[in-house]
Amino acid sequence: MPPCNFQPEEYTGMSKERMMEIRRQNCSPMTMKVTYYKKPVFIHQGYMQWLWDVDGKRYLDLFAGVATVSVGHCHPKVVAAAEKQLKRLWHTTHIYVNPPLHEYCEKLASYLPDPLKVVYLTNSGSEANDLAMLMARLHTGNFDIITLRYTSPHEL
Incomplete structure (x- = not known):
């Protein structure tokens, strides 16, 4: 090696x-x-x-x-970036305003095509899927959801 x-x-x-x-x-x-x-x-x-x-x-x-x-x-x-942030602030809820959160959202939104300019942050893929279903229901007024299941190797 x-x-x-x-x-x-x-x-x-x-x-x-x-x-x-x-x-x-x-x-x-x-x-x-x-x-x-x-x-x-x-x-x-x-x-x-x-x-x-x-x-x-x-x-x-x-x-x-x-x-x-x-x-x-x-x-x-x-490691250096994580250490710098951990010495300043660990974890807060979104109800508080803090610079790194807003810097991240602005930068991430800058990569999105128009008219997409809003970033929704979640803690996991499950939360992201829940949010997507909720948003689809609110937007369409429909509550029925069709899902497809994929069994990945780590689910076996």
Whole structure:
């Protein structure tokens, strides 16, 4: 593999055996049934595109953080931006006015074609779908909804 100048912290946490015991007893049963490997990989730390297991072995993470943060793990620019914001303000409701929220909405709206200029922020895809159905009902006056179901691999 290509060289990497990052040195992960030494792992000093619970044993692999204890993690597997907890996984069997306290985690979703699906975590034991749906696996992508013969032997579990015990990940301890990540940096950019790299992951390290509890034994210090390095892996190239081709998922790059499983799509939630597609810049890899602990990207220095993302960490710096998050740290800056966390030192200033964590989480507030939309009833309060705060600059980052409005800067984000303005920038996001600037990418929308006319006449779309309003951004609706939600916490999840489920909330976004609920909001879309509510808005469609309010706009059309109809309350019937036709849905299609797609079963993705992670729902199995």
